[in-house]
Amino acid sequence: MKIRLLDIAHGRSGDKGDAANVGIIAYDDRGYNIIKKELTAENVKKYFEGICLGKVERFELPNLRALNFLLHNTLGGGGTVSLKHDAQGKTLAAALLKMEIEIQEI
Amino acid sequence: MKEKIKIASGQGFWGDLIDAPYHQVTKGDIDYLVMDYLAEVTMSILQKQKNKNPELGYAKDIPELMRRILPIITSKNIKVITNGGGVNPVACAKAVMKVAKELDIKNLKIGVVLGDDIKDQIDELVKNGAPLNNMETDEPICTVSDKILSANVYFGAFPIVEALQKGADIIITGRTTDTGLTLAPMIYEFGWRNTDYNLLSAGTVAGHILECGAQSSGGNFLGDWQAIPNMAEIGFPIAEAYPNGDVIITKHQNTGGRVSFETVAEQLLYEIGDPKSYITPDCVADFTSIKLEDLGNDRVKMYDVKGFSETKFYKVSCSYSDGFSAVSTLTYSWPQALTKARVADEILRKRLANLLLQFDEIRTEFVGYNSTHGPLAKELNENDINEIMLRVAVRSHDYKSVERFGKEIAPLILTGPPAVTGFAGGRPKPSEVVAYWPALISKKLVNPIIEIMEL
Known part of the structure; x- marks a missing residue:
């Protein structure tokens, strides 16, 4: 069945220079296993096509059931130079949580 | 304890x-x-x-x-x-x-x-062996040193x-x-x-x-x-x-x-x-x-x-002046709000091009549609859209181009698509773009000073 990431995880995003950081946190261990499998750096890079113009780095924080992504070359030059309405990438965690994924029935 | x-x-x-x-x-x-x-x-x-x-x-x-x-x-x-x-x-x-x-x-x-605050010591620090190269691009700080606004460890x-x-x-x-x-x-x-x-x-x-x-x-x-x-x-x-x-x-x-x-x-x-x-x-x-x-x-x-x-290093953050920018918005209402905003943007860009203005970047976003999630936004049924805010931002090292951009927004109200409002704020003024120069410096080269004031 199809679920949205928003159903199993929450998160927060912000800026690190011209890179955006997107932290995704699963509500439970099962959710963490799903995001660990589905949210590969490659999948996230593909999802943010046209937004993230650089590479995507992925880091795991198992104690928090969380993944952290660094989306390089994403914010139009960074905080104060960027002309973007969302120059600090504050809404990118919500954008990623909109992703639909296929999981096995419980 | x-x-x-x-x-x-x-x-x-x-x-x-x-x-x-x-x-x-x-x-x-x-x-x-x-x-x-x-x-x-x-x-x-x-x-x-x-x-x-x-x-x-x-x-x-x-x-x-x-x-x-x-x-x-x-x-x-x-x-x-x-x-x-x-x-x-x-x-x-x-x-x-x-x-x-x-x-x-x-x-x-x-x-x-x-x-x-090392703003006034940068040349001296560079002489003393602190390269202060940009951490991200490795460029030397002399490329921006005449434009530096602040520098802090x-x-x-x-x-x-x-x-x-x-x-x-x-x-x-x-x-x-x-x-x-x-x-x-x-x-x-x-x-x-x-x-x-x-x-x-x-x-x-x-x-x-x-x-x-x-x-x-x-x-x-x-x-x-x-x-x-x-x-x-x-x-x-x-x-x-x-x-x-x-x-x-x-x-x-x-x-x-x-x-x-x-x-x-x-x-x-x-x-x-x-x-x-x-x-x-x-x-x-x-x-x-x-x-x-x-x-x-x-x-x-x-x-x-x-x-x-x-x-062994402190991080240094320098800010420097890097041109000018301006942002302006107009709001278009139903019917065809998004199409109207898109057409207005095309008209504006054509006028800016005809004026031979110089911009490093012109960015258009449609608030209510794609200003937060960009290309992830799904195409909307226009009949369901009540209104769209057109947001155009420009950046340039040429002050006059940015200033002239500000004068080209209001005319769109009488010379562009209909049912438009929201230009109450006046012409947008160019504001200085402040860019950042992150660097590292050896902890041996700077020392914190602690002063006590008493009453």
């Missing part, structure tokens, strides 16, 4: 809830109030203010806040630590002293941490610890790391050594949780945000710290908001890079080691934090 200390966050940035520090010192018992006022852009704004008036260059909210809280903090013995001194911590301390005198406060000691907790050891009740610093403000009282009260890396990392993580104010106590929470109680009277976070490095994150009772595993975890993930190496001047904290236990009742225990020795 105290069994525990309570450190309360009073501001997440300059512009945060004005009354938050007042509530922190009145709605319950705390030992320390810490306030982070500095973002990168803030330093350049403060430097411009100081250039105009040498008595300015700090967060002007501080003296007014002190007028409200000085009688309370002196009677309750609460110490205040803030980096709101900006580029002129001495002037900030003097302004606070003036308020204290007016209030007839006795026996007040203010510690000032200086030495972070990030100091950590230890200069604040020294001020506390000298008996300071209030400590005002320039560019100190946000995390150092919270870590310093733990080092001072619990006698932690500068090699106790796990303990220093625990205090640093607590600082990260506190540094954005209510973002760890229910604000900007992407979970079940509608269930967060009483956000109107949201309580700012408090770190209840223990000598062994355990920290309980909580907030005052009878305040709004929520402190839970989820609200704290979201803040832990905020603006971090590689979680194994969260670098500060005091230590390198390993965020993957952090354990959280939700104790219920708005209390979350953080424990088992690990970390490593500090690096």
Whole structure:
């Protein structure tokens, strides 16, 4: 069945220079296993096509059931130079949580 | 040694809830109030203010806040630590002293941490072997040195610890790391050594949780945000710290908001890079080691934090002038709101091109459609759209081009698509673009200076 990431995880995003950081946190261990499998750096890079113009780095924080992504070359030059309405990438965690994924029935 | 200390966050940035520090010192018992006022852009704004008036260059909210809280903090013995001194911590301390005198406060000691401002020493430092190359591009700093607006070294907790050891009740610093403000009282009260890396990392993580104010106590929470109680009277976070490095994150009772595993975890993930190496001047904290236990009742225990020795470098943040920008908006209504906004954008771009103006970038976004998620936005059924705000922003090193852009927006109302409104603000004025130059500098080349003022 199809679920949205928003159903199993929450998160927060912000800026690190011209890179955006997107932290995704699963509500439970099962959710963490799903995001660990589905949210590969490659999948996230593909999802943010046209937004993230650089590479995507992925880091795991198992104690928090969380993944952290660094989306390089994403914010139009960074905080104060960027002309973007969302120059600090504050809404990118919500954008990623909109992703639909296929999981096995419980 | 105290069994525990309570450190309360009073501001997440300059512009945060004005009354938050007042509530922190009145709605319950705390030992320390810490306030982070500095973002990168803030330093350049403060430097411009100081250039105009040498008595300015700090967060002007501080003296007014002190007028409200000085009688309370002196009677309750609460110490205040803030980096709101900006580029002129001495002037900030003097302004606070003036308020204290007016209030007839006795026996007040203010510690000032200086030495972070290296704007006037850049050439000398480069000569002495500090390359100050851009950390991201490796370009040498001479490429921007004639355009530099501010240059500051990030100091950590230890200069604040020294001020506390000298008996300071209030400590005002320039560019100190946000995390150092919270870590310093733990080092001072619990006698932690500068090699106790796990303990220093625990205090640093607590600082990260506190540094954005209510973002760890229910604000900007992407979970079940509608269930967060009483956000109107949201309580700012408090770190209840223990000598062994355990920290309980909580907030005052009878305040709004929520402190839970989820609200704290979201803040832990905020603006971090590689979680194994969260670098500060005091230590390198390993965020993957952090354990959280939700104790219920708005209390979350953080424990088992690990970390490593500090690096040999301080981070330097320089700001420099990098051209001009302007932003303008117009709102188009149903029917065909999005199409109208798109056509207006095409007309505007054609006119700008006909004028032979020079832009580094022209960016168009449609607020109500794609201004947050860009190309991820799905095409909408136009009949369902009530309105769209056209937002056009430009950036250029040519001031005149940006200025002329500002004069081309209002004409679209009478010479473009219909049912348009929302140009009440007048022509947008070009504003200076401030860019950042992150660099590293050997710790041997700069030294913090601690001054004590007494009343």
